[in-house]
Amino acid sequence: MDIQKIGIVGAGQMGNGIAHVCALAGYDVILNDISQDSLDAAMTTVRKNLERQVSREKITQADQDATLGRISTTLRLPDLGATDLVIEAATERETVKQAIFEDLLPHLQPHTILTSNTSSISITRLASRTDRPEKFMGFHFMNPVPIMKLVELIRGIATDEPTFSACRKVVERLGKTAATAEDFPAFIVNRILMPMINEAVYTLYEGVGNVKSIDESMKLGANHPMGPLELADFIGLDTCLAIMNVLHDGLADTKYRPCPLLTKYVEAGWLGRKTERGFYDYRQNPPVPTR
Numbered sequence: 001m002d003i004q005k006i007g008i009v010g011a012g013q014m015g016n017g018i019a020h021v022c023a024l025a026g027y028d029v030i031l032n033d034i035s036q037d038s039l040d041a042a043m044t045t046v047r048k049n050l051e052r053q054v055s056r057e058k059i060t061q062a063d064q065d066a067t068l069g070r071i072s073t074t075l076r077l078p079d080l081g082a083t084d085l086v087i088e089a090a091t092e093r094e095t096v097k098q099a100i101f102e103d104l105l106p107h108l109q110p111h112t113i114l115t116s117n118t119s120s121i122s123i124t125r126l127a128s129r130t131d132r133p134e135k136f137m138g139f140h141f142m143n144p145v146p147i148m149k150l151v152e153l154i155r156g157i158a159t160d161e162p163t164f165s166a167c168r169k170v171v172e173r174l175g176k177t178a179a180t181a182e183d184f185p186a187f188i189v190n191r192i193l194m195p196m197i198n199e200a201v202y203t204l205y206e207g208v209g210n211v212k213s214i215d216e217s218m219k220l221g222a223n224h225p226m227g228p229l230e231l232a233d234f235i236g237l238d239t240c241l242a243i244m245n246v247l248h249d250g251l252a253d254t255k256y257r258p259c260p261l262l263t264k265y266v267e268a269g270w271l272g273r274k275t276e277r278g279f280y281d282y283r284q285n286p287p288v289p290t291r
């Protein structure tokens with residue numbers, strides 16, 4: 001199947017990155033969100049990231065102009081009707097994703113492949129609520145999308161081979177590497193990464209270290225590019241908590257219990273970089289640890 005036009009639902013940090021890499025690879029992209037502010041912010045970020053790539057001579061000015069020319073934005077889901085592939089990248093909440101699919105399905109062409117960038121939620125369950133479980137799968141990018149090389153591809157129980165190979169071809173055209181993961185809670189990367197982040201929050205909660213010592217320890221002692229708390233802020237603490245809850249509920253094992261301190265930060269609305277406050281306060285430069 002030849003994919004030319006890609007629809008993206010959700011213009012947050014993942015949606016804007018996915019729009020960026022798809023358009024740079026030559027796909028026509030239509031980006032949807034419920035808020036015009038989010039769409040405007042997404043296009044500003046895409047432009048800024050493309051400019052940085054031009055300034056570092058990774059791409060040319062002509063590539064930047066052509067990429068921006070291939071992305072359009074819309075507040076209306078029906079405008080995604082003419083796409084060949086949809087990548088849903090809205091908030092990590094199952095009810096939100098289900099409502100999007102319900103609204104979107106009547107407008108899609110029969111051949112359109114529907115995918116979710118979910119970090120953790122069952123692909124089989126999401127697919128079962130649609131009219132096309134065989135044309136549904138997980139298409140999981142890593143953050144920041146323009147830099148990270150991996151995309152996890154997750155088949156639901158009903159996903160057919162043409163759908164899987166069409167998605168794998170898209171990953172190849174984006175210049176990324178596909179890893180196949182089975183459909184179990186949080187797949188591969190987050191099954192391993194998120195318990196580590198949660199453990200770092202427990203380490204903070206129990207007073208074993210503070211934000212600075214925990215992050216420095218993992219950067220200098222384990223050669224991680226970011227400390228776990230800095231990375232949690234980068235991902236979004238709401239997303240981290242949602243993933244831990246999916247692991248906890250889906251695998252029914254107390255070892256995945258989200259740290260109460262993580263819950264407290266989310267309850268405070270301190271979601272990390274996107275709200276300018278999480279384990280660090282980003283309203284100050286350099287960011288200041290909040291504990």
Ligand SMILES: CC(=O)CC(=O)SCCNC(=O)CCNC(=O)[C@H](O)C(C)(C)COP(=O)(O)OP(=O)(O)OC[C@H]1O[C@@H](n2cnc3c(N)ncnc32)[C@H](O)[C@@H]1OP(=O)(O)O
Nearest residue numbers: 049052056058119141142143144146147189190225226235
């Ligand atoms: C939650 C999930 O479901 C799954 C996930 O995504 S888990 C999260 C996975 N991601 C990670 O683990 C990221 C860990 N962090 C890193 O790899 C690095 O810190 C980083 C790549 C983000 C930044 O690297 P750095 O060396 O500290 O900074 P810097 O030198 O400024 O940037 C390196 C490159 O990243 C780019 N970059 C940095 N932040 C970026 C962003 N937010 N968006 C786009 N590009 C970005 C820079 O432009 C630079 O590009 P070039 O190499 O082309 O020049």
Ligand SMILES: NC(=O)C1=CN([C@@H]2O[C@H](COP(=O)(O)OP(=O)(O)OC[C@H]3O[C@@H](n4cnc5c(N)ncnc54)[C@H](OP(=O)(O)O)[C@@H]3O)[C@@H](O)[C@H]2O)C=CC1
Nearest residue numbers: 010012013014033034035038089090091092118119143235
């Ligand atoms: N953050 C990360 O590191 C990664 C996240 N993911 C996954 O990607 C998805 C998006 O995450 P992320 O980009 O970080 O989240 P963000 O919070 O940055 O963005 C989510 C976007 O979705 C929008 N949205 C909410 N409801 C709807 C809707 N009904 N229709 C259209 N748009 C909607 C939000 O709008 P508003 O702001 O107005 O609510 C927001 O702009 C999640 O499933 C997450 O698990 C996957 C890999 C990595």
